Amino acid sequence: MFGIDGPTITVLLALIVDFSVRVVAIIVVPRNRRPMSGMAWLLTIFFIPYLGVLLFLLIGYRTLPKKRRLMQDEINQFILNSTEGMDLVSREHPWPSWLESVVELNRNLGAMPLVGDNTASLINEYAVAFDTMIADINLAKKYVHVEFYILSLDHTTGPFFDALENAHKRGVSVRVLMDHIQSMRKPGFRQTKKRLTDAGIPWQLMLPVQPFKGKWQRPDLRNHRKLLIVDGTVGFMGSQNIIDRTYNMRKNIRRGLMWKDFMTRLEGPIVSGLNAIFITDWYSETNELLTRDIEPVHPRPVTDALDCQVVPSGPGFKGENNLRLFLALLYYAQDRIIITSPYFVPDESIMYAITTAVQRGLHVELFVSEIGDQAVVYHAQRSYYEELLTAGVHIYMYKAPYILHAKHFTIDDEVAVVGSSNMDQRSFSLNMEVSLMVRGRSFVRNLRAMEDENRRNSRELTLEEWRKQPLRSTILDNLARLTSAVQ
Numbered sequence: 001m002f003g004i005d006g007p008t009i010t011v012l013l014a015l016i017v018d019f020s021v022r023v024v025a026i027i028v029v030p031r032n033r034r035p036m037s038g039m040a041w042l043l044t045i046f047f048i049p050y051l052g053v054l055l056f057l058l059i060g061y062r063t064l065p066k067k068r069r070l071m072q073d074e075i076n077q078f079i080l081n082s083t084e085g086m087d088l089v090s091r092e093h094p095w096p097s098w099l100e101s102v103v104e105l106n107r108n109l110g111a112m113p114l115v116g117d118n119t120a121s122l123i124n125e126y127a128v129a130f131d132t133m134i135a136d137i138n139l140a141k142k143y144v145h146v147e148f149y150i151l152s153l154d155h156t157t158g159p160f161f162d163a164l165e166n167a168h169k170r171g172v173s174v175r176v177l178m179d180h181i182q183s184m185r186k187p188g189f190r191q192t193k194k195r196l197t198d199a200g201i202p203w204q205l206m207l208p209v210q211p212f213k214g215k216w217q218r219p220d221l222r223n224h225r226k227l228l229i230v231d232g233t234v235g236f237m238g239s240q241n242i243i244d245r246t247y248n249m250r251k252n253i254r255r256g257l258m259w260k261d262f263m264t265r266l267e268g269p270i271v272s273g274l275n276a277i278f279i280t281d282w283y284s285e286t287n288e289l290l291t292r293d294i295e296p297v298h299p300r301p302v303t304d305a306l307d308c309q310v311v312p313s314g315p316g317f318k319g320e321n322n323l324r325l326f327l328a329l330l331y332y333a334q335d336r337i338i339i340t341s342p343y344f345v346p347d348e349s350i351m352y353a354i355t356t357a358v359q360r361g362l363h364v365e366l367f368v369s370e371i372g373d374q375a376v377v378y379h380a381q382r383s384y385y386e387e388l389l390t391a392g393v394h395i396y397m398y399k400a401p402y403i404l405h406a407k408h409f410t411i412d413d414e415v416a417v418v419g420s421s422n423m424d425q426r427s428f429s430l431n432m433e434v435s436l437m438v439r440g441r442s443f444v445r446n447l448r449a450m451e452d453e454n455r456r457n458s459r460e461l462t463l464e465e466w467r468k469q470p471l472r473s474t475i476l477d478n479l480a481r482l483t484s485a486v487q
Helices: 006-028 035-047 049-059 066-082 099-108 126-138 158-169 180-184 189-198 250-255 270-286 321-332 348-359 375-382 385-391 425-429 441-456 471-484
Strands: 115-123 143-148 173-179 203-206 226-230 234-238 258-260 263-267 306-313 336-340 363-369 394-398 402-404 408-411 415-419 433-439 458-461
Touching (some): 099 306, 099 321, 099 433, 115 126, 126 158, 126 226, 126 258, 126 263, 143 158, 143 270, 158 189, 180 189, 189 203, 203 270, 226 270, 263 270, 270 433, 306 321, 321 408, 363 402, 375 471, 394 441
Parallel strands (some): 143 173, 173 203, 363 394
Antiparallel strands (some): 115 306, 143 226, 306 433, 394 458, 408 415
């Protein structure tokens, strides 16, 4: 009988472990996961098994820790209870026949009711957005609630921080939330925290990754919302962060990049819905429920009133609320769809909905940036262009050096969606987002004017031009697309 030496045993054990990992992966990875995502993870584990398993254990699950999931269930119920009776909607002007079912869909997913008697103004200029927010903060009498994905003290945002401090000195309750990872990645993070602390303003990090403090979840689950609420009467939401439009990054400044953003200023009952989102996010991070800051909803007849519905989404909800809303609207559209999304990396369902819309005879446009600030996302996005162009989608590329960061889309002449959510798999699955569905021809008309301005500052990409792309670009695009599926 021949003995087996040490090296042979080591090799056999390695083969057994490798085989076992692959078998377990086939059983575990595809469970409750999209086929494309499951296949991407399996390929990662099969080709680089040890690193692949490590990555899967680190970021393979998009659920929050159990404690936060239980808290989110409580929060979802709070949203439903605190917004009961808010649906003060007039039907003097007929709705699109399909809108009632979309409103019901959103409500069942955990969103606010559709509420009427609102007004909105659109702000398409970076500096004007800051000036408008600061002006409203300066008028605050009771509270100011600030929640932004990125909050950074710099030469552009200094007056915003001054306004918060002055409000606090007047006796106004000022509270600030900022996403931990993204705010930390920008220059001046320590100075930002110090400025708030020195001013005596309560602040909290959202979804903090601080394992030594017992705070840990998948590090790429982020809170991507951008909200400002003043006294429960004025609210802001959209795509703009509290930071200079270069994002203060050397690589951006070197390339001359500047962000082109969009904010919506709202008045009316819907502001209570935005405030409910802040209250629940504050509760998630502090265990403090700000019930005294829940504003009663009073009817207030206004001319040219808008019907609005706040739709929160994120890993704390059982369904992908924003994805389901977007799909419903894309399929219900009857005439035209115009989408603005800086990071357009759709899943298969969105691609089917968009290309089907063209095949149904609709006019469909997509606005993206001519250049990108994130290489992998930029190339992943480009991998969808040929299919879209072949289907008949008109793609407009906003000219450099601007990064078109606005996120909105219009359906026919009656309904629009604005907010923080991109049409990408990160926004659908990993980020906490907030979207606003608006019914109102005046709002859509104003948004159309912004789309016209964007079109004037863009160039249309043609299928002929696209097919002249060098092979190396096609390879990079397709590789990036594969990585985007790892969710």
